[in-house]
Amino acid sequence: MGFLRLVAPKALRAPSIFNGLPSGFPRNETVSIRAYSATMSPPSKAVVYEQHGSPDQVTRLINLPPVELKDNDVCVRMLAAPINPSDINRIEGVYPVRPPLPAIGGYEGVGEVHSLGSAVRGLSPGDWVIPSPPSFGTWQTYIVKEENAWHKISKDIPMEYAATVTVNPLTALRMLEDFTELKPGDCIVQNGATSMVGQCIIQLARIRGTHSINVIRDRAGSEEVKDRLKELGADEVYTESQLEMKNVKSLLGNLPEPALGFNCVGGNSASLVLKFLRQGGTMVTYGGMSKKPVTVSTSSFIFKDLSLRGFWLQKWMGSERAKDCRVMIDYLLDLVHKGKFKYEMELVPFDDFHVALDKALGKLGSHSKQVLRF
């Protein structure tokens, strides 16, 4: 085959990343060094963790050795990748599906094709590509995956949108489609409305003719936040304390009672979503930012006929959805291109990863979505 394969003695290979490569990452388990003609990736600088724990304690930026490209492989130079709450939960070890250790952080992102295996026909150097469905290990400068793991996208949008489209916007899109048949003029209610999914829901609802009632937590500058969400298309925005009243439905005005609610907070904030729902309505839980459970009265189930469900994109994508994902990605990025879909992000140089991480962890006050730029 024209190259030397150096295999580390078994005792040295695992689990330390220094004796091989992190798993949960599509490289060979052994270090392959191409001696002569085969194409190799450049070395990759990556955020690696060897054990679960507090992300700022267990993650390190290290350099990984080059990888050989097989015939169908594509080496991609990463351009941008976000820090999502689920990335943090995976590092903490509290997420039910996570890569084996040691592992590279990240789950979505965008890159530019750098080099190709000999059998690759559908991509060219310079193309922008997204790992789709998303997969582990996007927080690094170079990734090698088979051609069919990459989805080519148009370059006519800011890279930070391409980097972030497969997790939060897709969640918003699916949740609006999969639980209740919303007719034009119907209404949804959500908490955590300033989250990235929340911002996406407001805009995607508006595009489909659905009104939105939005609940945000009490904070300094809440009037400004309300204005920003209304600019995105929110019909109404209330702080939690504004809803501490007997009959929240008196606030509806001309809006219909919501048929569908979204909860990413839990605790009292989830109860506020339930209060707004109409008879027979559905609340979908997709996050639990307050770390408090959802509490529901017996009469809500029996007499109000509410349904409570959950949504998890990773499970949804597990069932042969690769093609659907790519159609949705193209739809969403086209909205971005047309200026109809936006959300707040902050691009951060990869070398400042630990600052971005602290912001994502909420240690430095309130910040918008952190997107690493490689």
Place this chain on the structure above:
Amino acid sequence: MGFLRLVAPKALRAPSIFNGLPSGFPRNETVSIRAYSATMSPPSKAVVYEQHGSPDQVTRLINLPPVELKDNDVCVRMLAAPINPSDINRIEGVYPVRPPLPAIGGYEGVGEVHSLGSAVRGLSPGDWVIPSPPSFGTWQTYIVKEENAWHKISKDIPMEYAATVTVNPLTALRMLEDFTELKPGDCIVQNGATSMVGQCIIQLARIRGTHSINVIRDRAGSEEVKDRLKELGADEVYTESQLEMKNVKSLLGNLPEPALGFNCVGGNSASLVLKFLRQGGTMVTYGGMSKKPVTVSTSSFIFKDLSLRGFWLQKWMGSERAKDCRVMIDYLLDLVHKGKFKYEMELVPFDDFHVALDKALGKLGSHSKQVLRF
């Protein structure tokens, strides 16, 4: 028309029951006294309440004057009617659908045809009939309703089963059908397993080849209770304290993880049902005996993909279900006739209503379903 209609002066008619007849009860609003040939019902002894409140405080046994039978009316001498928890909630005023006051208690029962309007063709004196769909005001000795409000049943079963079939057994039957497609060999889990619905679920599940795991509250004599439920067909019966363990699923043995759960208790007991459910399972709440809400973790929704729903028979029946109800009643009473369907009841003479009520309210310890015998 051959009779005199005596109309009480308006000021005297409402709301006191002594100046007219309770509403929520299918008689004329005015007192009609047939002077010559028209058929009249006998006077009816009834449990009446003029205001909402504690049932033992606000209910009285009183005699109501005779009512004229119109051409399509049937006068039924009631044989038996149960005291259900929902009857108590209606009297307390905490049930969302309840008759206007003053009202007669009760919502289901069985009676014998006593006399007929001139146009009635489908029923004969002596027939056993059930008000179907069930309706308000069964706690009295004579009821006059149009022919089509009555469903004729076979007399080959004990009257207490006919009296109780339309609320609790129908709830059990529908809940096994309407939420999850159960395949033979599947398993359900429920709390409140000694309740009448609970006993029905055990038996109806067994008839359809579905296993049941049953949770009961801790009590003296729980081993005896377990034996009785196992005789009905329960696969497993656990007290709540037996389930205070990390992994309740280790108790499953050869049973599959339950796809469907039923909750009529709330609080911790509902959480135990949730713990048993399999990935993607559904819990249906149909009661809240502990008066505590249902509390659910965020991860149960997102990662375990649980659905929480509610069931209310009265709403189900509201939507053109009269025919379906009668088919189900016949099915259930046939099971009773064949000895395949039974539950515990205590027949009580109507004159002892207030003793039966105290037992139903739990004031006199634990008692089986109280059924008034007229």
